[in-house]
Amino acid sequence: MEFSEHIKTANVEDVVLRQPLHPPSRGTLCITGHHLLFSDREEDSSRQLLLLLRNIDAIEKSVENLSGYPGFLSKAGHSERMTGSSGTITIKCKDLRVLQLDIPGMEQCLNIAHSIETLSSLDNVSEMYPFFYRPTELRLQDHWGLSTPEKHYNQMKELHTRWRLSRVNQDYSVCPSYPPAVIVPTIIEDETLRKAAKFRQGGRFPVLCYYHRKNGMVIMRSGQPLVGANRKRCTEDELLLQAVIFRSDKGYVIDTRSSQQVQQARMAGGGFESKSCYNHWKRLHKQMERGKALQESLIKLVEACGDGSHNMDRWLSKLENSKWLSHVQTALSTAGLLAECVER
Structure with a gap:
């Protein structure tokens, strides 16, 4: 696909950019x-x-056509009317930033808006x-400054007695969302x-x-068990969780779903x-709450x-x-x- 076919106007001069906490600035948009x-x-x-x-989630466009002013329509041709108009594009980003572009010329504004709408939603x-x-430089070996399971395991010498570093997921074939090395x-x-x-x-x-040095307690993470309506069991899964329990201690499974949601999940x-x-x-x-509800809530907050x-009362109501x-x-x-379960 040629991207140029979706770009009728590649650059525009004299555009005003407005964004929160910054003064308006005038410049060139490409x-x-x-x-x-x-x-x-x-x-x-x-x-x-x-x-x-x-990164663009949605855009809103509005144009101000000066042909609506008395005498303009009769005195100006089509090209003059398009040039004499202006438009505003409001861009709502997926990171919740809101940008506003004031673009001179209705045609230029509509062309830019069309290009953004098309190129921000490519399917292929x-x-x-x-x-x-x-x-110019390829640095795939550099990490993002985050702790890896290997680094965490090597730093925590207390783990070495009862825990080991497994590379069972080396090729991501066991779990696509886990790292290649895990602590088990x-x-x-x-x-x-x-x-x-x-x-x-x-x-x-x-x-x-997570390993709590004070008392040796740990935090594990996992997906839900695939028990189903027939109440299936998995001996290996039971052995894995039993191995986490030391001596006669009891563990806690904190389920972030309601009891009703859990029952519905079992039937599914x-x-x-x-x-x-x-x-x-x-x-x-x-x-x-899960992702969609949190996203909608955050959008309303922003x-x-x-x-x-709004006045303070109205703002507090919206909050x-x-x-x-x-x-x-x-x-x-x-x-x-x-934290209470870990500190018990």
């Missing part, structure tokens, strides 16, 4: 197959905007930016992990993600760890914070209606419960 670029015309200014088109994966990016109980073999993974949603078998092939099969584990429910036309603080309270409460 559009390419994957980016929107804005450069301030001031010589002493270094303000630039480089926006990946795939091979047409996306990573397939066109040609870096020493007595559990890789073949047991493979079988346990088939019993967990997404192959996410229980793995260690998912489920929960039954007490009869996992008798050393106590299940606790702490319902938390809209409320970005609207300066409450977003339910964002309720979600934050639930998350903190769940974290508190988890």
